[in-house]
Amino acid sequence: MIGAVIGYASAMSSHLEQQAKKSLGQHFLRDFSAIRRIVSAIPEGATAIEIGPGPGALTESLLKRVSHLTVIEMDNRFAAQWQGEAEENPALSVIHGDVMQELDGAIVSCAPQWIAGNLPYNISGPLTAKLAGFSLSGGMVLMYQREVAERIASEPGSKVYGGLSVLVRHYYDVRRLLTLPPGAFSPPPKVHSAVILMTPHGKTPPCSYESLQKAVRQGFAHRRKTIANNFRGDLSAEQFESIGIDPRKRPEQLDYDAWSRITLALSRRD
Numbered sequence: 001m002i003g004a005v006i007g008y009a010s011a012m013s014s015h016l017e018q019q020a021k022k023s024l025g026q027h028f029l030r031d032f033s034a035i036r037r038i039v040s041a042i043p044e045g046a047t048a049i050e051i052g053p054g055p056g057a058l059t060e061s062l063l064k065r066v067s068h069l070t071v072i073e074m075d076n077r078f079a080a081q082w083q084g085e086a087e088e089n090p091a092l093s094v095i096h097g098d099v100m101q102e103l104d105g106a107i108v109s110c111a112p113q114w115i116a117g118n119l120p121y122n123i124s125g126p127l128t129a130k131l132a133g134f135s136l137s138g139g140m141v142l143m144y145q146r147e148v149a150e151r152i153a154s155e156p157g158s159k160v161y162g163g164l165s166v167l168v169r170h171y172y173d174v175r176r177l178l179t180l181p182p183g184a185f186s187p188p189p190k191v192h193s194a195v196i197l198m199t200p201h202g203k204t205p206p207c208s209y210e211s212l213q214k215a216v217r218q219g220f221a222h223r224r225k226t227i228a229n230n231f232r233g234d235l236s237a238e239q240f241e242s243i244g245i246d247p248r249k250r251p252e253q254l255d256y257d258a259w260s261r262i263t264l265a266l267s268r269r270d
């Protein structure tokens with residue numbers, strides 16, 4: 001571990017820090033206890049994908065822990081760095097590209113048990129909506145801007161409960177692992193960050209992820225309206241009552257089970 005820490009510290013030269021690209025959400029993690037906690041959430045010998053390795057804060061430790069790691073990186077500099085390392089290390093594969101485009105193919109070809117990453121905050125919402133649709137046997141350990149992490153981990157009735165909170169529960173139990181101040185990163189972001197751990201709950205979802213996504217998008221389109229209003233023309237008050245849901249409720253009051261019943265009711269009428 002100490003070797004990895006020194007290796008990483010030297011790799012992350014001040015040159016790179018100065019060249020951190022804002023457009024790619026580059027804030028490099030430098031809190032070694034956080035790195036340890038994130039990496040140790042993944043069992044030894046597992047297979048994993050890391051999103052956005054950058055100069056390698058997590059990557060060095062992940063490579064020591066897992067049996068195979070695929071990294072997906074958009075920045076040419078870091079992709080080239082890891083491609084060089086992959087030539088020497090058969091336990092490492094590199095995908096140079098945009099994770100939003102590459103993820104589906106990477107999951108099919110690598111069949112990872114785990115996904116890890118200190119996510120670029122500018123795409124973390126849509127990326128999580130994509131990630132949550134994959135049923136991984138291990139789980140996901142991901143760093144977010146604290147407000148996004150709060151949304152993901154929130155329960156029905158909370159002001160920040162929304163579409164993402166529902167979607168991640170299709171396959172996973174969700175828990176906040178740790179919170180970090182801006183100073184844990186270089187350069188420091190303007191916001192606090194938090195790590196979320198998602199592990200499979202093991203229940204078979206009653207509806208498809210795609211149909212749930214569609215229902216949630218429509219149902220949360222107007223948060224302040226009742227669900228009867230958001231689904232006007234699609235589901236009647238009687239249909240809501242027949243699935244045990246009060247049509248006067250607002251979208252943020254409904255738990256995952258209620259959303260899956262709405263999804264099934266919508267698909268029955270298609």
Ligand SMILES: C[S@@+](CC[C@H](N)C(=O)[O-])C[C@H]1O[C@@H](n2cnc3c(N)ncnc32)[C@H](O)[C@@H]1O
Nearest residue numbers: 027028029052053054057074075098099118120
């Ligand atoms: C917050 S930094 C994390 C870097 C490193 N893992 C760490 O913790 O220090 C986000 C990383 O994701 C990469 N990245 C940003 N947008 C990306 C995208 N669309 N696809 C793949 N990688 C991306 C950035 O280049 C950067 O390396």
